[in-house]
Amino acid sequence: MDDGGDDIQALIGAMARLPGLGPRSARRIVLSLIGRKPGQMAQLSALMARVAENARPCTRCGNVSDQDICAICTDVSRQTGEICVVENVADLWALERGRAFRGRYHVLGGTLSALDDIGPDDLGIPRLLARIETESVTEVILALNATIEGQTTAHYIADALPARLTITGLAQGVPIGGELDYLDDGTITAALRARRRL
C-alpha cells in the first residue's frame, strides 16, 4: 500500500485489532485524528500512556483504577452493607451505568473452571469472605452471568458465605448465556431491582 507511511499503516493495523473496530473504522479514526487541530492526537497519546502506566486492579474490589483503591471503594456515600459479585470489570461498569446499585462490588476475574484449573483462590473468593467480616456486609448479590460456569460459581460462593447473610441473584430479564455488558441499562436495572433470594 502506498497510502501512508509505515507508522501510519502500523497504527491503523493496531487499531483495527481493537474490540469493536475493524480496518474501516480504524482508517476513519486515524485519518480524523491526523486531520484535527495539532495537539489533540498528542493529548490522546499522552493520556493513553498515563493509563497504561497507572491502570491496575483496585486492591479491595478488583475494579480497574489508577489508584490502589478505586473511586467506588473510597466513596463514603455508598452503602458498605451490600456487595455485588461480578465476573469481570465490564460487568461492574454495566451495572454502574444502570445507577441502580449503591453498594460496593467484588470482581472475580472469571469463573470456576476445573478444565482451565481456575479455583477459588484464583477468583479472590477468600478475599471476598474476608471483606464480609471487615465491611459488616449483610447482603451479597451474585450478579454472575447466566452461563453454566457463572451459575456453578454462584452456587459455590453461596455455599461458602456465612448463613446469616441475605444472598440474592439477578432476577429474570437476563437472557440465558447473556453477558451483562451486552444488556441495555434498563434491563440491568430491572434485573437488579427485582433480585431474588438464592
Ligand code: ZN
Ligand atoms: Zn474498589
